[in-house]
Amino acid sequence: MPSKREGIIFFGTPAFAVPTLNALISDKEKILLVVTQPDKPKGRGKVIQPAEVKKIALEHRLPLIQPDRVRDENFIKMLKELNPEFIVVVAYGKIIPGEILKIPEYGCINLHASLLPKYRGAAPIQWALIKGEKITGVTTMLIDEGLDTGPILLQKEVLIEDEDNAQSFSEKLSRIGADLIVETLDKMRKGVITPIPQSGESSYAPQLKKEDGKINWSVSAIEIFNLIRGTYPWPCAYSFFKNERVKIIKAQVMEGESEPGMIVKAKNELIVATGRGFLKILLIQPEGKKIMTAKEFISGRKINEGVDSFF
CATH class of the missing domain: 3.40.50.170 (Formyl transferase, N-terminal domain)
Structure with a gap:
């Protein structure tokens, strides 16, 4: 035996x-x-x-x-x-x-x-x-x-x-x-578990690629909010401001309407328009720098509300 x-x-x-x-x-x-x-x-x-x-x-x-x-x-x-x-x-x-x-x-x-x-x-x-x-x-x-x-x-x-x-x-x-x-x-x-064959609708979750983090500002604020959460800490949701690549680390969804990507507020807080709603950026990381608050990001740059935008 x-x-x-x-x-x-x-x-x-x-x-x-x-x-x-x-x-x-x-x-x-x-x-x-x-x-x-x-x-x-x-x-x-x-x-x-x-x-x-x-x-x-x-x-x-x-x-x-x-x-x-x-x-x-x-x-x-x-x-x-x-x-x-x-x-x-x-x-x-x-x-x-x-x-x-x-x-x-x-x-x-x-x-x-x-x-x-x-x-x-x-x-x-x-x-x-x-x-x-x-x-x-x-x-x-x-x-x-x-x-x-x-x-x-x-x-x-x-x-x-x-x-x-x-x-x-x-x-x-x-x-x-x-x-x-x-x-x-x-x-x-x-002996009290019976394996059960999988049933119902299946879906696939492939390994993330760096480009999966690119923000499309024409979609809704909630979709971008979810992208930010789902891609942290890698590859992180990212966009560009005046050709500077920035990662968006944390944000909040707000109501509002304007041209997608447009910076609608840049005094003490950073608010960006999306395809549906606004996104208030709380934490952001310029390329090669540490994560900073939106206020810290604003203080080091000249940003024109209603003119400048993320892309």
Whole structure:
């Protein structure tokens, strides 16, 4: 008789995955191996930096590997020899091949930051905000060979507040998702979860590109407001003022009507017209400079109300 399997192999890379790994550690789960992506250059100086998950693994002295290729035969052989109960995947950043999916006793379980089948793909939080959703959530699912198409295990709805942006909401969902993973593992061991095939209308949330942040002032103020929230901290919503590229970091929607992009107020506050409504800019970042208040931005520039505009 084969021995009973125990333990988890954890795949994850960025900060979003850290609360789940911490929750598994706190729950006294046996972490057989942590798999994360190779160290990469980050920031302006392109300094090589470890992934956030790697930092936690090293802090807790967990076995760690950073394979260049997840399809590498020796890597897959190592996973098979570990004979895990579960493989848990949270924002690892690479497709898990079919050969790995067959290894764990209970399958490979993924935490996805949307209510599947909506917002499959790499940037579900960002696109939910950009599209103006009022509710999204987290899903645990069994990974299959499609893109976020596997059967659903558990889901939890989360309300999106007006003050949420992609950074703050990602932190919120990562904590809620960590608890959902712990609950999922517990219920799977008890045999009280039935995987349910995904149903309903699906949508795709591709990785953001830099140009996705370009503001089109002819759309409504609420659409621009949502773009600002959904693209922070990267790539950030941006526009141009007198050929100076600026990022809009925080804003409020106001009523009003004028030519889209026109600066309608530039004394103590900065208000810009859109295709429907006005946008009051609260925080702005000129290229190569720190984030500043609208008042600080105005004080260093000559701006003619009703003449100058963003484009």
